[in-house]
Amino acid sequence: MxxxxxxxxxxxxxxxxxxxxxxxxxxxxxxxxxxxxxxxxxxxxxxxxxxxxxxxxxxxxxxxxxxxxxxxxxPAPAPRTSGLVASGYVVARRQATVSAEITGRIRDVLVEEGTVVEVGQVLATLDDTRARIQLDLLQSQLNASTARIRSLDAQLAEARLVATRAEELAARDIGPQANVSATRAQVDSLTAQLAAARSDRAAAAVMVVSQQDLIERHIVRAPFAGVVIAKNAQVGEILSPASAGGGFTRTGVATLVDMDSLEIEVDVNEGQIGRVVPGQRVEARLDAYPDWRIPAHVEAIIPTADRSRATIQVRVAFDERDDRILPDMAARVIFVE
Incomplete structure (x- = not known):
């Protein structure tokens, strides 16, 4: 237990x-x-x-x-812009379609697009064959007038001698008085003919100069220095400044532009024109070079408005010249405060 x-x-x-x-x-x-x-x-x-x-x-x-x-x-802050932007195009203040003053067939054209020319340089020539033939004719007439004057001078000198001799004979009662009157009349006639011949020679000389000027007008020259931007005619065509053009008839040989006169024309809304003043700084930009800021300034404000568009034209001048700036380029300008 x-x-x-x-x-x-x-x-x-x-x-x-x-x-x-x-x-x-x-x-x-x-x-x-x-x-x-x-x-x-x-x-x-x-x-x-x-x-x-x-x-x-x-x-x-x-x-x-x-x-x-x-x-x-x-760095100092960049200048502020006023926010006013306008669009336009590059234009040339000096631009011309060069032509001759007469009608004729073009024989030579010495320029191409892009050719730089100086004042008075030959751009083209017309066929002056007929003008030179006319010049030869007028020169011959001038020579004939000169020869006739020489002949009349000799005749007048002889007539004066005969008249003097007749007067001496009449004074000594050897010769008749009628011979004196005849010789004096001959001297007066030859003097009048000589004056007319001299007038004819002067007229012939003027006609020769006029024909030489006409021949010179067959040559088309540059009115100012610039660049050829268009070739408007070819060899063999008819040049007529008074014609409407078309077919083989041309009104001009070439279009010439003074590149130093390029500027921008823009349209500013008339409600904003108060923000633009002459001489105002402008920042220009070309559509071809959007990242290139070109310094410029307001050259002038055209004192008239376009009723249909409610705009006023403003001319903007470049501060510096550049070969990249070409006529008819699209541009945009920003007005600087």
Missing amino acids: TDRSAQLQSLSIDRDEAPTRSGVSLVTVISLLVVTALVTAALMWFFVTPQAPAAATQPVATSSPSTAQPATDA
Whole structure:
């Protein structure tokens, strides 16, 4: 009986020791968590807190003279634009379709598109064969008039001698008085013929000069220096400035442009024209070169308005010449304040 009681007692659970062991384990876990939190806080304070003074001293460094110097060297701001934009085209103030003053067949054309010409340079010539034949005829008439004058001069000199001799004979009653009258009449006639011959020679000389001028008009010359932008006629065609053109008849030989006279013509709304003044700075941009800003200025404001479009034309002149600027290019201008 005693042995069984001892065995049963050995199998029973000791409830006084269990709380003690579990209590020790819970305390240990809580302690570890607290220690871990303290270590983490210490690490964060060590690595994070020292960076705060550096951030706080950053404004002090920027306020020093060495760091403030770049601010004084900053480029000046670009001029503001008034916001007024207008579109137009590049035009030439001096442009002409060159022609002859007479009608004739073209013999030579001495220029092509893009040829640079000077003032008075020959652009083309017309056939002047008939004009030169007429000049030869007039020159012959002039020579004949000169020869006739010489003949009359000799005849007049002889007639004067005869008249003088007749007067001497009549004075000595040797010769009749009728001879004196006849010789005087001969002198007067030859004097009148000589005056007429001299007038004829002067007229012939004027006609020769006129014909030479006509021959010169068969030559087409450049009225000003520029560049040929169009060749309007070919060899063998008829040139007639008074004609309407078409077929083999041309009204001009070539179109000449003075590149130094290029400018921009734009139309500004009449409600905004008060923001534009002569001499105002302008920034021009060509559609062909959109990134190229061309300095320019307002040359003139045309003192009339377009009733149908309610616009006023403004002429804008370039401040500098450039070979990239060509006639009839589309352009856009911005008026600068």
